[in-house]
Amino acid sequence: MKMLLGYAALILGAASAAAQPVAPPAIDTASVTAALNPEKAPGTILIARGDTIVFESTVGTIAPGGDAPHELGQVWRWASVSKQVTATIAKQEVAAGRLDLDAPITRYLPDSKAPYANRITSRMLMQHVSGLPRTEEAPVGRDDWSTFYSVDLGDPATGRTWCEGPTKREPLSEFFYGDCDFIMMTAVIEATSGKPYADLIAERIAQPLGLTSVGVFPRAEPTVAGFAEGKPESTAFRLENFGGAGALYGTTRDLLAFDRALMTGKLLPEAERAQMWDGKPEYGMAALGQWSFSSPLKNCGDTSVRIVERRGFIGGVVLRNIIMPDLDMVIIMTSNRAEADAAFGEIWQQAGISHDVMRAALCTTGTPL
16 A cells, blocks of 8 residues: 555656746857847847846947947837837727727717728728828928928827828728828827827826836937937937827836736737737738737747737837747847847848847757747
8 A cells, every 4th residue: 555655656746747847948148148239239138038037238338439338227219119009009999899990980080181081990000001191201301301200299290180181092002101000090099098198108008017117208308319320310300299109218127017918918808919919911911010920030940939029210219129929038129329220130031130139049949949
């Protein structure tokens, strides 16, 4: 009997040991550091696995030719990462039953003067196939910036008023990326919720998640200043004019907290998040407010990594927000050099800093962790 009990205990112990999850290999910090480029893309990097930050560092100096290094905890403009947040609030409105992504926007904006407003839907806006005007088509002002971004926010040459102007493109005629889509999407969610965009950011995102750095431009204190071609970026643009398409700011740690809340279901039901992350091949894998695709990494086996990516680039400030849902990982990189946008490269092309950092972080064993 004692022998049987001992044998049973041995079996149970082996089963218990086998059931223990195997911890993934540690991040190869030396390889990650080697993949960075302090000359072309100085700024910061953050890598998290689950809720744990496994690598965080500054890269290079704040100013070209300067000695002062970047610091952790800096407040960055989130630029077009704002679209990812705006899309999340839109999907919250869907989950609450107040918004139908496939209804014409005139249901929520009956006074809209946009051509084809009775055919444009919120889904089209967030997939950039609405046909709305593109801000690059506005008159060009100082330093080659569109006047859309330089006039006062209440001027008819910017914001929703300009975005509802003439266009030759019909809805669904082509993928045509532009800020007007999300400026109009912001107007839709303000209408369905009955609240201004800044209040939605505060009440739906910042306050529930404890994101003390997050807000909407204008901001009393400056964020990290950008540079282009070795010189300070132009002052011809107003960050508040980007609205729900690019006017958010915050730290990288607060962006990580947003990502984790999105990944773990705190912000959206799983079904709504799955739809938001459904990249469409016919639109270059654009999903709703972000890109979602799978790609193998160079010299890392044949297994593709599922990636949800959102980029930000305004003036001389560049940001990459990379979520890997299946690996429960996030990589966030920032830079205050305009040249970093090209240097970060394309992950799917297996080239550039973004790809090389991912490979260094994930491929310790020769296949993605």
